[in-house]
Every structure is written in structure tokens, then in C-alpha cells.
Amino acid sequence: MKLKIGSGSSSRLDGRSAAGKGCLTLFFLVFLLMGSAFTIIIIGEAVRETAVWFWPEVDCTVISSGVEETGDDEDPYAPVVVFEYRIDGRNYESHKVVRGSSTSSSYDKARTPSDRYPPGSRATCRVNPDIPGDAVLERRLPWIALVVFLPLIFVAVGGGGIYAAWKRDPGSGTPAQTESISQRARLGSGLSRKIALAMGLLFTAVGGSLSVFLLILPAAGLVSAVSWVEHPATIRASTLRSWSTDDGTSYRADVLYEYTVEGRTWISNRRDFSPMSSGGYAGAKAVVDMHQAGNSTTCFVDPGNPSRSVLDRGFRPQYLIGLFPLAFLLAGLGLTAHSFRSRLQSVPEISEQAHHAEIYAAQLDLKPDAGPVAKIVGMGIFAAVWNGIISIFVWQAVQGIRRGDPEWALTIFLIPFVLVGLALIGGVFYTILASFNPRPRLTISPGAPRLGTRLRAEWSFRGQVKRIHHLRIVLEGHEKATYRRGTDTHTDREAFISLDLVDTSSEWEIARGSADVEIPEDTMHSFNATNNAVVWSLHLQGEIARWPDVSETFDMEVLPLARERLLPR
Amino acid sequence: MTLRIDITHDRQWHLPGENVSGRAVWNLDAAPEAVELRLFWHTSGKGTQDVEIVKDLRIDNPAASGERDFSFSLPLGPYSFSGSLITLAWALELVALPGGDTERVQLVVAPVPAEIRLESLGRGPAGHSIHIGPSKR
Numbered sequence: 001m002k003l004k005i006g007s008g009s010s011s012r013l014d015g016r017s018a019a020g021k022g023c024l025t026l027f028f029l030v031f032l033l034m035g036s037a038f039t040i041i042i043i044g045e046a047v048r049e050t051a052v053w054f055w056p057e058v059d060c061t062v063i064s065s066g067v068e069e070t071g072d073d074e075d076p077y078a079p080v081v082v083f084e085y086r087i088d089g090r091n092y093e094s095h096k097v098v099r100g101s102s103t104s105s106s107y108d109k110a111r112t113p114s115d116r117y118p119p120g121s122r123a124t125c126r127v128n129p130d131i132p133g134d135a136v137l138e139r140r141l142p143w144i145a146l147v148v149f150l151p152l153i154f155v156a157v158g159g160g161g162i163y164a165a166w167k168r169d170p171g172s173g174t175p176a177q178t179e180s181i182s183q184r185a186r187l188g189s190g191l192s193r194k195i196a197l198a199m200g201l202l203f204t205a206v207g208g209s210l211s212v213f214l215l216i217l218p219a220a221g222l223v224s225a226v227s228w229v230e231h232p233a234t235i236r237a238s239t240l241r242s243w244s245t246d247d248g249t250s251y252r253a254d255v256l257y258e259y260t261v262e263g264r265t266w267i268s269n270r271r272d273f274s275p276m277s278s279g280g281y282a283g284a285k286a287v288v289d290m291h292q293a294g295n296s297t298t299c300f301v302d303p304g305n306p307s308r309s310v311l312d313r314g315f316r317p318q319y320l321i322g323l324f325p326l327a328f329l330l331a332g333l334g335l336t337a338h339s340f341r342s343r344l345q346s347v348p349e350i351s352e353q354a355h356h357a358e359i360y361a362a363q364l365d366l367k368p369d370a371g372p373v374a375k376i377v378g379m380g381i382f383a384a385v386w387n388g389i390i391s392i393f394v395w396q397a398v399q400g401i402r403r404g405d406p407e408w409a410l411t412i413f414l415i416p417f418v419l420v421g422l423a424l425i426g427g428v429f430y431t432i433l434a435s436f437n438p439r440p441r442l443t444i445s446p447g448a449p450r451l452g453t454r455l456r457a458e459w460s461f462r463g464q465v466k467r468i469h470h471l472r473i474v475l476e477g478h479e480k481a482t483y484r485r486g487t488d489t490h491t492d493r494e495a496f497i498s499l500d501l502v503d504t505s506s507e508w509e510i511a512r513g514s515a516d517v518e519i520p521e522d523t524m525h526s527f528n529a530t531n532n533a534v535v536w537s538l539h540l541q542g543e544i545a546r547w548p549d550v551s552e553t554f555d556m557e558v559l560p561l562a563r564e565r566l567l568p569r
Numbered sequence: 570m571t572l573r574i575d576i577t578h579d580r581q582w583h584l585p586g587e588n589v590s591g592r593a594v595w596n597l598d599a600a601p602e603a604v605e606l607r608l609f610w611h612t613s614g615k616g617t618q619d620v621e622i623v624k625d626l627r628i629d630n631p632a633a634s635g636e637r638d639f640s641f642s643l644p645l646g647p648y649s650f651s652g653s654l655i656t657l658a659w660a661l662e663l664v665a666l667p668g669g670d671t672e673r674v675q676l677v678v679a680p681v682p683a684e685i686r687l688e689s690l691g692r693g694p695a696g697h698s699i700h701i702g703p704s705k706r
Contacts, residue, residue, distance in 0.1 A: 178671040178672060180662055182620060183671075184620050524650045529612065531616045532617075532654075532657075560585060566584050567587065
């Protein structure tokens with residue numbers, strides 16, 4: 001007799017309406033057009049910057065060089081190097097150091113070209129072959145090309161959205177069509193891994209780049225400035241700069257000071273190594289008031305390069321903002337590693353049965369899900385990143401209170417975050433204390449028991465086991481389901497079986513012993529997929545009075561029933 | 570257009586490790602690029618869906634109508650089961666490519682003639698024993 005079982009599932013949407021497709025198309029068209037426009041702008045700029053590398057070289061003479069004020073508070077300084085050159089018997093004059101804008105908020109950066117091109121010196125400039133009056137002294141790499149991936153994301157979202165809206169569903173138009181589930185395995189696994197890998201690499205690149213600018217460079221400056229030499233300096237000007245941004249007005253204290261080293265006078269406006277030189281009005285105003293023009297002060301000068309100096313080489317809380325991109329970097333590295341790992345896991349195990357057979361007969365020393373050092377490091381990093389980020393805002397709130405202008409909304413908003421931060425610090429100490437606990441050793445035989453067979457677990461401890469006054473070991477099976485809600489990933493667990501192996505307060509039983517348990521055969525074996533799993537584990541709980549308990553979870557594998565038991569010959 | 574999977578056992582339930590065999594039949598409007606018969610499991614429930622094709626049989630450039638006998642050996646696991654969070658089901662699918670027209674047959678792969686029900690298992694089921702004492706080494 002033959003059996004035909006109809007699926008009856010026709011979950012496929014019958015077809016999207018033209019109006020719906022039109023709305024989706026308009027929505028994604030905005031992304032596509034905006035992304036395309038910015039992509040074209042960036043590529044065009046990169047091409048023009050690259051073209052300079054192919055302009056012909058011409059000898060030139062520097063007439064004058066220095067720094068001029070631009071009148072723009074955001075980038076108030078610009079290098080000015082006037083040079084002349086001759087082409088086809090005619091003299092030309094230019095003042096461009098590089099193609100495009102070279103203005104800067106840093107006086108030091110604006111001054112550097114004039115140091116390289118003193119008046120009267122000979123140099124080589126590059127002349128635009130189409131416009132002989134257009135010449136530059138230096139070429140720049142087209143770094144701007146590196147950011148082209150940002151608008152390309154919009155292009156991908158827009159283009160992909162429009163494609164998805166109009167894509168013909170396989171089999172659409174045929175009524176009561178069954179949607180293929182297995183096709184998702186063909187299409188989905190590779191695609192999701194590629195998306196995860198792309199996102200991981202993107203987060204790693206962005207987090208890494210920001211970490212360099214916000215953490216590594218400032219930290220390197222702080223460390224190197226320790227050996228810099230103190231010099232007397234004079235404040236030349238102290239200006240409160242302000243400019244409009246998307247979030248309102250930004251303020252920066254621009255303190256221009258001069259100092260003399262070996263008879264040469266240098267000018268700089270570097271106050272510190274903080275990457276965040278701009279901020280609120282009150283803070284910037286306080287700095288300007290503190291450094292009045294004409295006042296004497298001290299600065300710290302690099303003995304190897306007197307052009308480098310700083311007014312304040314001390315650590316300040318603003319530097320902690322450099323910890324923020326670390327979270328992106330860690331997330332990116334984690335996502336990248338996960339995508340590689342899932343790729344490896346998706347490769348079918350050739351000798352799965354052989355592997356099972358091997359550990360089925362053996363004893364197995366179980367390893368806890370995390371060692372004490374890993375727990376301390378993990379908790380420490382989490383607490384450091386959390387509190388590092390929170391401390392920036394706490395500092396801002398404290399500054400407001402200190403100057404008599406408290407930001408109450410910010411202060412109240414911060415309270416729960418600060419409490420979590422304190423709990424995390426407490427967690428670090430708890431984990432450190434727990435690391436001094438006796439270390440359990442748990443051995444099971446067989447190494448991977450089958451359903452319906454007996455499991456023997458042997459336990460012992462290293463360390464002062466007498467501190468444990470109660471011991472409980474439980475064999476537990478639970479479902480583990482991972483799902484996305486919005487942009488967050490959640491994992492739910494639900495135990496479906498819990499078998500006590502030991503529950504004792506006897507000192508000699510706690511120290512060392514063994515227990516047997518029969519695993520029911522009418523339950524589920526271990527199962528591990530990308531998002532769903534059935535996990536078997538032994539949980540050991542050793543209670544210690546007035547001290548963190550010993551608490552370890554040891555994952556183990558429970559195999560399906562043996563073939564011989566299911567299909568006796 | 571017809572896609573059909575005929576299974577040569579008169580039951581939906583199969584033991585792990587057993588063979589599942591039958592005949593795949595197709596009668597399409599035009600010759601497809603390929604037809605594929607896939608033995609797979611998939612999850613449903615709270616977690617994001619996992620799907621894994623365990624065995625497949627691909628017939629390239631077939632005629633618009635045809636049939637092919639098949640025999641797949643089922644693995645020892647995973648079992649069909651249903652819990653509080655996860656349901657795992659087995660199925661056979663016959664898919665015409667590239668259009669994706671599909672016929673599916675549900676299977677139960679378990680040691681008993683029904684999926685394993687995890688929520689029905691209580692704490693400490695009968696049959697387990699505990700021995701406490703020094704290990705015999």
C-alpha cells in the first residue's frame with residue numbers, strides 16, 4: 001500500500017499588490033538614490049585626488065610660508081605657502097599646499113607645511129596640465145575612497161529592497177502552492193553567514209579605526225609625554241570658538257601659546273591629547289577664562305622634536321571615551337569569529353558515528369563552561385566597558401553640579417545605569433572571591449551516554465573542600481532557543497528534565513564520591529543547531545557559608561538510542 | 570502540474586536508522602532544469618528556524634513528466650520532538666527547479682510512533698537510581 005501525505009501548507013503569500021510594491025519601491029528608492037549620489041561624489045573626489053599623482057612635476061621657489069587664520073571657528077588655521085614656477089616661458093604663482101582644503105583646528109598641523117617649505121627654498125610642485133595656474137606642492141592618497149562603503153550600504157539596502165519587492169516568488173501564480181522549507185537551507189545558510197561575516201568585518205573595521213583615533217593615539221601621546229621637558233610658555237591668544245552642528249552649537253577653547261627652545265620660538269594650540277576637543281559652552285568658557293592672553297604658563301616639549309608640545313599631559317576622564325569603540329571592535333571580532341565557526345560547524349562530520357563510538361566507551365573529564373580566569377576577565381571587561389562609557393556622562397553631570405548648574409534630567413537618567421555599573425564592579429569582586437573556591441573535578445562514564453543507559457559521575461575537589469557544607473549535583477536537560485527581536489538577539493532556556501545525582505551535607509560524601517543515574521530512553525538526546533539546541537549538563541552547586549558558592553556547569557553529550565536497540569537483527 | 574511523493578511504507582512514522590523509500594513523481598507544464606528530492610529536518614517554535622538537508626537526490630535536465638524511485642537511510646538522530654520552545658520535524662520535499670514548485674511529505678522519526686514530547690516529562694522519572702559513596706578506584 002502506498003501512502004500519500006499531503007502537506008496542506010500553503011503559507012506563501014499569494015502575491016503582493018501592485019500598490020504595496022509601489023510603496024516599497026518608493027521607500028527603497030530614497031535609499032538607492034541617496035546612496036548612489038554620495039557614492040558618486042566620493043568616487044569623483046577620489047578620482048580627482050588620484051589625478052594629482054599624474055600631474056607633471058615642475059621646479060618652484062617658495063616665496064613665503066606661514067599660518068593664516070581662516071575666520072572659520074571650526075577650522076581656524078590654514079597653512080599658506082606661496083610659491084612661483086615657470087611654464088612655457090610664463091611665470092605662475094600658487095599658494096596651494098595640497099589639492100582641496102587644508103584647514104585645521106590644530107595650529108600644529110597648519111604650521112607643519114611652513115616648516116617644510118621655508119621662504120627662499122626650492123621645491124617641486126605638480127601642475128594641472130589643463131590649467132597651468134593650478135599647482136600644488138604635495139600629493140595626498142585618496143583616503144576618502146575608504147568611506148565609500150558607507151553609501152554603498154544604502155545602495156545595497158535600496159537596490160536589494162526593490163529587487164525583493166519585485167522578485168518573482170518561485171511558483172507564484174499557482175494556487176495553493178507549497179513553500180519549500182528545504183530551499184531555505186540551500187539559500188539561507190550561506191547568505192546569513194555572509195551577512196554575519198560582512199557585518200562582523202564592518203564593525204571590526206569601524207571599531208578598530210575609531211579605537212586608533214580615540215584610544216590608541218591619545219594613549220600613545222599620554223605615554224610619550226611623560227618624558228617631555230617642562231618649558232615656560234606665554235599665552236598668545238585664548239579664544240572661545242563656536243560653530244553650528246546638527247545637534248546645536250559646539251564650543252572649543254582655542255588656547256594659542258608660544259614657547260622658546262634653543263633660541264627658536266614655537267607656537268602651538270595643543271592643550272592635551274584628548275580626541276574630544278569640543279563640547280559644551282561652560283567647559284570651553286572655563287578653559288578660556290583660565291588661560292588669559294599674556295599670562296605665563298608652562299608647557300611640555302618633546303626634547304627630540306621641539307615643535308611638539310602640550311599644555312596638559314595629565315590623564316583626564318575625557319580620555320575614557322576611547323573605550324566606547326572597543327565595544328564595536330569586540331562585537332565585530334565576535335561576529336566575525338562566529339560566522340567562521342558556524343561555517344565550520346555546518347560542514348557535515350564525516351566520521352560522526354565513529355566519533356560517538358569512541359567517546360561512548362571512554363571515561364571523560366568534563367570541563368566547566370568557563371574557567372575562573374575567563375570568568376574574571378569576562379566580568380572585568382564587561383564592567384570596564386560599561387563603567388567607562390557611563391563615567392563620561394557621570395563626569396558631565398558632576399561638572400554641572402560643581403559649577404552650580406546641575407543637569408537634573410541627565411543625573412536622574414543616569415541613576416539606573418550607575419547602579420548596574422556598581423553591581424558589575426561588585427560582580428568582579430564576587431568572581432575574584434569565587435576563584436579561591438575549591439575546584440571541582442567531574443568525570444563521567446561513559447563519556448557520552450546513550451538514552452536509556454546508566455551514567456556514572458565521579459566527583460572530587462582540589463583545594464579546601466571542608467569549606468563546602470552542602471553539595472548538590474543535578475543532571476539537567478534543557479531546550480535552548482535563540483531568536484532575534486528587533487536588533488537584539490535573545491536566548492531562552494527551558495528545562496525539561498532534572499535528575500538529582502547527589503544532595504548531601506556529609507563531609508566525607510562531599511569530598512569525593514560517585515553516583516549513578518539512568519537516563520530515560522523516552523526523552524530527547526543532545527541536539528545542536530545554529531539557533532536551537534537540546535543541551536544536557538551536570539550542574540554542581542557547593543554551598544560555602546559567608547562566601548560565594550562553588551557553582552559550575554559541565555555540558556555533556558547524550559546520544560540517541562543505539563542502532564542495535566532500535567533495529568535488532 | 571503535479572508533484573507527488575509516494576512512500577512505500579504505510580506509516581508516517583519511521584525508526585531512526587531505518588530506510589525510507591518510495592517514488593517521486595512529477596508532471597510539469599515544461600521541462601524543469603532539475604528536480605530535487607530532499608530528506609531534511611527543520612525546527613519551528615520560539616527560536617529562529619534551523620533547516621538541514623540530510624540527504625538529497627537530484628535529477629538534472631529531466632523531462633516534463635517522469636518518476637524516480639528513491640531510498641534514503643535515516644540517521645540515528647535528531648528525533649522528531651516537541652518541547653516548550655522547540656519543535657523539530659522531519660520531511661521529504663520534491664522541488665522543481667528553478668521555479669521552486671514543491672510537494673512536501675511530513676515524517677516522524679523517533680523510537681516510538683510519535684514525536685518525543687518534552688514538556689510531558691516530569692522531574693525524576695521512575696527508573697533512575699542513586700548511589701552515594703566513595704568512588705571505587
